[in-house]
Amino acid sequence: MDLESLISAWEPHEDALSVDVDHLDHFYGSGDTKKQVLFDNCLKIYPGEIVIMTGPSGSGKTTLLTLIGTLRNVQQGSLRILGHELKGVNQDDSNILRKSIGFIFQAHNLFESLTAFQNVQMSTELQGIPMDTARPKIDALLTRLDLGKRIQYKPKSLSGGQKQRVAVARGLIHQPKLVLADEPTAALDAKSGREVVTIFQELAKEHKSTILIVTHDDRILDVADRIVRMEDGYICSNVLVRRNALTCKVLHGFDIFKSLTPQVISNVAEKVKLKRYAAGEVIIQQGDVGEEFFVIGMGEVDIEIDGKQIKQMGQGAFFGEKSLVENQPRSATVRARTQVACFVLSKDAFQSAIESSATFEEELRKAIFTRR
Amino acid sequence: MNSQVPLAWLNLTHDRRKLAIAIGGVAFAVILMFQQRGFNDALFESTVAIVRELDCDLILVNSSRFALSNEVRFPTSILQMVASMPGVEMTEPIFVENVAARLRRSTGPARPIRVFGINLEKRVFLDGSQDIRSQASKLRHPNSALMDRLSKSHYGFALGAQDGLPQTGELNGKAIQVVGTFENGCDFANDGNLLMSKESFSSYFGYRALDPLSVADLGIVRVARNQSVLEVAKRLRKAFEKDEVAVLTRQQFIDKEIRFWSQNTPIGPIFMVGVIIGFVVGVIICYQILANDISEHMGEFATLKAMGYTNRYFFAMVIRQAVYLAMLGFIPGLLFSLALFKLNSSLTGLIMRMTLPGAGLILVATLVMCIVSGLLALRKLLTADPASLF
Numbered sequence: 001m002d003l004e005s006l007i008s009a010w011e012p013h014e015d016a017l018s019v020d021v022d023h024l025d026h027f028y029g030s031g032d033t034k035k036q037v038l039f040d041n042c043l044k045i046y047p048g049e050i051v052i053m054t055g056p057s058g059s060g061k062t063t064l065l066t067l068i069g070t071l072r073n074v075q076q077g078s079l080r081i082l083g084h085e086l087k088g089v090n091q092d093d094s095n096i097l098r099k100s101i102g103f104i105f106q107a108h109n110l111f112e113s114l115t116a117f118q119n120v121q122m123s124t125e126l127q128g129i130p131m132d133t134a135r136p137k138i139d140a141l142l143t144r145l146d147l148g149k150r151i152q153y154k155p156k157s158l159s160g161g162q163k164q165r166v167a168v169a170r171g172l173i174h175q176p177k178l179v180l181a182d183e184p185t186a187a188l189d190a191k192s193g194r195e196v197v198t199i200f201q202e203l204a205k206e207h208k209s210t211i212l213i214v215t216h217d218d219r220i221l222d223v224a225d226r227i228v229r230m231e232d233g234y235i236c237s238n239v240l241v242r243r244n245a246l247t248c249k250v251l252h253g254f255d256i257f258k259s260l261t262p263q264v265i266s267n268v269a270e271k272v273k274l275k276r277y278a279a280g281e282v283i284i285q286q287g288d289v290g291e292e293f294f295v296i297g298m299g300e301v302d303i304e305i306d307g308k309q310i311k312q313m314g315q316g317a318f319f320g321e322k323s324l325v326e327n328q329p330r331s332a333t334v335r336a337r338t339q340v341a342c343f344v345l346s347k348d349a350f351q352s353a354i355e356s357s358a359t360f361e362e363e364l365r366k367a368i369f370t371r372r
Numbered sequence: 373m374n375s376q377v378p379l380a381w382l383n384l385t386h387d388r389r390k391l392a393i394a395i396g397g398v399a400f401a402v403i404l405m406f407q408q409r410g411f412n413d414a415l416f417e418s419t420v421a422i423v424r425e426l427d428c429d430l431i432l433v434n435s436s437r438f439a440l441s442n443e444v445r446f447p448t449s450i451l452q453m454v455a456s457m458p459g460v461e462m463t464e465p466i467f468v469e470n471v472a473a474r475l476r477r478s479t480g481p482a483r484p485i486r487v488f489g490i491n492l493e494k495r496v497f498l499d500g501s502q503d504i505r506s507q508a509s510k511l512r513h514p515n516s517a518l519m520d521r522l523s524k525s526h527y528g529f530a531l532g533a534q535d536g537l538p539q540t541g542e543l544n545g546k547a548i549q550v551v552g553t554f555e556n557g558c559d560f561a562n563d564g565n566l567l568m569s570k571e572s573f574s575s576y577f578g579y580r581a582l583d584p585l586s587v588a589d590l591g592i593v594r595v596a597r598n599q600s601v602l603e604v605a606k607r608l609r610k611a612f613e614k615d616e617v618a619v620l621t622r623q624q625f626i627d628k629e630i631r632f633w634s635q636n637t638p639i640g641p642i643f644m645v646g647v648i649i650g651f652v653v654g655v656i657i658c659y660q661i662l663a664n665d666i667s668e669h670m671g672e673f674a675t676l677k678a679m680g681y682t683n684r685y686f687f688a689m690v691i692r693q694a695v696y697l698a699m700l701g702f703i704p705g706l707l708f709s710l711a712l713f714k715l716n717s718s719l720t721g722l723i724m725r726m727t728l729p730g731a732g733l734i735l736v737a738t739l740v741m742c743i744v745s746g747l748l749a750l751r752k753l754l755t756a757d758p759a760s761l762f
Contacts, residue, residue, distance in 0.1 A: 062762040071678060071759040098680035105678075105761045109671040111379070113386035118377045126679055131375050154386075182762050214762075 003298060006246040007341055010274040016083055018178060018210040019045040019068060024077035026063055026233075037063050039233045041077070047177070047208040050200055050223050052215060055230035061214050062182065064230070068212065069101055069180045070094045082177055099127060102176035104184045108167035110155045116142060116166045117151045120173050127174045134173075141169045145195060161188050168196055175203060179211045185220055197223045244269045251343065254295055254316040256367070260360055264353060271349035277336040286333040290323025293350045299340030304333040312337070321364055324350050380692035383665060384700075391700075394661045398701020399708060401654025401741065405734050406709035406726075407716075408646035413730060414722035415639055416630045418522075418557035421723060422488065422565070423626055426466075427498045429601045430608070431625045432591035435618040439632045441470045441486075441561035445580075445587035446617050454591065454608060459599035464494050465588035467573050469580075470561060475548070477528030477541040485527065486562040487517075487543075489573025489585075496592065504567065507552040511569045515576075516549045520556040522721045523564025544576055558721035560633065591617075651741055658697065658745035662690065666753045671761065678758035686753050694746030698739045705738070706731060 026038035038060050045051055053061045066072045067079055067086070074087040082100055084093070110119045117138055124134035142151050145165040155163055164187040172179065179200065185193035197220045203209040204225075213220075221227070225242040228235060247269035251257045257265060274297065277283055283294065283301065295318045303311040303319070310332070313319065323330050324347055345353065353360060385391050419440065423431070432454070437444040454463045467489035474482035490496045492511055497504045507518055516538070521531045529539050531553050538549045543566070556565045568576075574584045581587050595604045601621060608619045620628065634640040666673065673686070706726075713724035 066759045066762050069678065071762075092682075095680045095682050098678060101680075103675070103678050103761075105675065107671060107761065109675040109761070111383070111669070111672050113382040114377060114379070118382075121377050122379075122676065123679060125376055126681060 003250055006243070006250050007274065007298070009240075009243040009246055013046045015047045015208070017044050017080070018047045018049075018082055019043065019212070020078070020080040021064070021068070022078040022080075024064075024067070024074070024079055026060075026067065026072075026075055037233050038067075041233075041235050043228065043235060043238060045210055045212070045226070047210055048204050049225045050204050050211040050213070051226045051228060052213050052221065052224040053228045053230065054214070054216065055236075058232070059230040060233040061228075061230045065180055065182065065212065065214055068178075069103065070097050099174075100177045102171040102174065102179040104168050104171040104179070104181035106183045106186065108155075108163040110163055110166055110170075112155050115152045115154055116147060116158065116162075116169075119155075119166055120170045123170045123173050129174070138169070138173060141173055142166070144199070145169055146192060161192060164188060165192060165196075168199075172199060172203065175207050175209065177207070177209050179203065179209055179213075181211070181213045181215075183215050183217070184213065185215065185217045190219060193217065193219060239270060247272060247343075250297065251295070254318075256295065256316075256318050256363060257360075259363060260353075264360070268345065268349065268353050271345060271352075273344045273346075275342050275344050277340040277342070279336055279338050279340075281336045281340075283334045283336055283340070283342065284320055284330050284332075286330050288330050290320055290328075290330050291347050292320055293324055293345040293347075294318060294320045294334075295343040295345075297341040297343050299336060299338045301340060302335045302337050304335060305331070318367070321350075322368055325364065325368060380689045381696055383669070384693050384696055390661075390665075394658075394697055395701045395704060397657035397661060398654060398697055398738065398742065399705035401650050401657060402702055402705025402734060402738055403708050403712065404650030404653060405647050405737060406705065407712065408643045408650060409730060409734065410709070410713055410716070410724045410726075411722070412639065412643035412647075413727075414557070414716075414724045415559060416633055417723050417725065418559035418721075419561075419633060420626045420629050421556045423622065423629070425497050425504070426592055426622065427495055427594065428592035428622055429595040430593040430605055431620050431622055432593065432608070432612075432617050433589070433620070433625070435616045437589075437618075439561075440468070440629055443468075443470055443589075445589055446591070446615070448586050448588040448591075450612060450615055450617060451588065451591045453611075454593060457604075457607060457611065459596050459604040459607065460593055461596040462494065462594045464491050464496055464592050465570075465585070466490055466496070466590040466592060467570060467577075467585065468589035469573070469577050472577070472579075473544060473566070475527050475541060475543050475564070475566070477539065480526075480528060482542060482544075483524075483526060483563060485523070485543075485564040485566055487566045487568065487573065487576070489568055489570040489577075492569045503552075503554040507554070510551040511567075511572070513549070513551070514572055515547060516551045516572065517543075517566040517568040518552045518554045519550045520558075520565035520567075521553045522555060522557045522717065522723065524558060524721050527564055546576060548576075555723075557723035560637065563721070593619075647737075651737055654738070654741040655745050655748075658694070658742050659748050661697070662693065662745055662749035663752055665693075666690075666749055670753075670756050673753055674756040674758045674761050677756055678761060683754060687750060690746045690750045690753065691743060694742040695739060698735075698742035701742075702735055702738045706734075 021041050021043040024038055024041040025036065028035050028037055041064060055061050067074060068081055070086060079086045084097055120138045139151060142148065147162060147165055150158060150162060168184055184196055200211045201223055204211055225240060227239050227241045229237045244266065248265045251265055251269060296313060296315055298315060300312055300314045302309045319334055434444040434446045448465045451463045451465055454460055469487040473485050473487045475485040476482040492508050510516060519529060519531060529550055538551045541548050554567060570585055577584050595601045605619050605621060710726055713726060716724045
C-alpha cells in the first residue's frame, strides 16, 4: 500500500505547473534606498499540492506570496500562475486572474455592516454565481465551519475565531484553483483548525487546487505535500515532504536501510530517485562505468555475468554498490525480468549516505564481502 | 431574496449614530440652500404677488416706470380709448400709492405703506382671490380698507385669525378702518399693503392731481375670448406709441419687475453666493463623512480588491452611497425648511413659499453635491493596497 502510494507520488506530473517561479528577484524602494528582498527564487508547484511556506519574519515569504497573488508587480524574473505570465500583466487581466485565487488573510477584514452570510456572498457575487446555487453552498460551508447558528450574525456578534472562519469561508467558497493563506489557523482552536485544513485537502484532492499556506502552526504540518523554507530572501529548502516521508517509510522497510537513523534516511530519501523499467529492459550493463546504487522497490531482476544468468533478486535487494565503493566498472548486467521500480542513489548521494552512517557502511561492506 | 449584497446601503446605514450625523450634515446644507433661495424668491415674489392676482391679459404702464415702486403715471383717459379698441373686453385703472402714504393705528409714528385703489364694481382680481372679492362689499364704506396680513407689525394692527375687526387707525392723518385682511407680502419698497375702493383712495390722496383718479399707475386689460392676446397687444402698442405707454402681457410685466430687482440690486448675486456657500459646505461635510467611512474600512476594500473587484465596482458603490445620502438628507432638510419658511414669513413679512420647481432644483443641487463629494472620496478608496494585507 505504502509502496503503491509512493510510486504514484513519484509519477511525473501530466498537468501544467500551477505556480512557476523562475529566477525571481524583487526590490523595495528606489534609488539610494533600493533594497533587494528576493534573490533568485525558483519554485515549481503542481496542481493538487498543499505547500507550507515557512521562515522567520523578513525572510521574504509574504513578499513572494503577494507576488504570486498578483498583488504586487513582478519586477525581475518570471512568475507564471495557472498558466499566465505575471511579468508585465495589466490591471484588468490581474483582476480576472484574482477571481481564480482564494485569499485568506491573517486579518479577517469582514464588513461590519454585513452578516456572515453576506460577507461570504461578496465572493459568490463576484464570481457571478446566482443566489439559488450560492445560498445552499454558503449555508453548508458555514455550517461545516461550525457557524451554522451564526449565519445571519454580524461581525460584532462573532468571536475572533468565528470571524476568522467566516473569512476562510469567503476565501474558499468559490473553490479557487489557487489558495493563498496567511496563518489561516492562528486564531482557531484545534478542532476548527483541523476542519479548515480538511477543506484544503478536499480542494486539493477533488479540484486539484493548489494550496499555499504561510504558517508557523505546527499542528497542521502533516497535511503538507511540500515545505518551502525561506531565509533572507532565499529559498533555502524546498522539500516534497510527503513524498519524502513515504520514501523514508518504504526505505526503512528494506534491510539495508533498517539500521539508519531517521535523519540519514531522510537525507537518503531526499536524494533518492525512483526509476521504472519495463520487463526485459537492461538496468545496468556489465562493463559500464558505475555511477549509481540501486535498491529494488518492486519487481524482479536477473543478474547476468557474461551472458549467463547467475542470480535473481527481488524487492528490498540492492545492487550496484561494488562499482561505487571500489571504483570499478560494473561486474554484471542486471536485467528487469518483470516490470521493475528501483530506488536509485547517485554517486554523491551514496557517498554522503555512507559517510554519515558507520552502520550503513559496515552493512554495505558485509554485503559486498558476502556477495563475492 | 436579493441577488446582490447592498453594500452601499448597508455601509451607510448600519451605524445609526454615524448615519444620524451624516443626515444631519446633508440636511444642514440643504437648509442653507433652501433659505438662500427662499429669501431670493420671496423678495421677488412679494413684489409681484399682487400682479399675479390680477385677472387680466395685458397691463398698461408708463413706459418710464421701471418698477412698480417708481411713481410715474399715465392719464386714465387713455384707458377709455383702449376700451373702444377691437378685441378688448374690459379695461380698468389701478391706482397705487407708494411714497406718500403713512399709516398708524393709535400711538407712535406713522409709517410708510403701499395703498392700492380699485374699482369695486368690476372684477379686477382672479376668482381665486376669494379674500379680496368676498370682502369687496365691506369696502363700500368710505375710509375702509383691507390690510395685508403679512404687513409688519409696527403699524400697530393685530391681524391674526383671532383678532377682532374692524380696527381703526390713521392714514395720512385721516381716520381709516381696517375691515378685513388679504395676503400679499412685504418687499424691498414696502412694509405693508392696504387695499381700498378707488373712491376712498381719491379721498386720501387728493394731492395727486386735481382729480386724483385722472392719473393711473396700472391699466389692466382683458382680451375678448376669441382674440389673440399678442395681436391685441400689438394693436395697442401701435395705437399708443406716442403716448409713452408700454403694453405688456401679465407675465411680461412680472418678468420685467423681477428682472429689475434682480439686476439693479445685489439681491440675485448675494443669494446666489449664499446658495454656493451652502453647496460648498455640503460638499465638505459630505466628503468628510464618505471619506471617513472609507478610511475606516480600507482593509475591507483592499480585501475586495484582492478578490478581484474592479475599480468600476467601487465607483458605482460610492455613487450609490452618495445618492442615498443625498435623498436621506434632503427629506429632513426639506421638512425643516418648510418650518423655517413659516417662521421667516412671520418674522419678516416676506412670502417664503416652497415651490415644486424650487424644491426640485435644490434636490438636484443636493444630489450633485453628494456625488461630487463621493467622487473626491473615491480617490482615497482607489489607493487601498491589497499587498498590505499580508
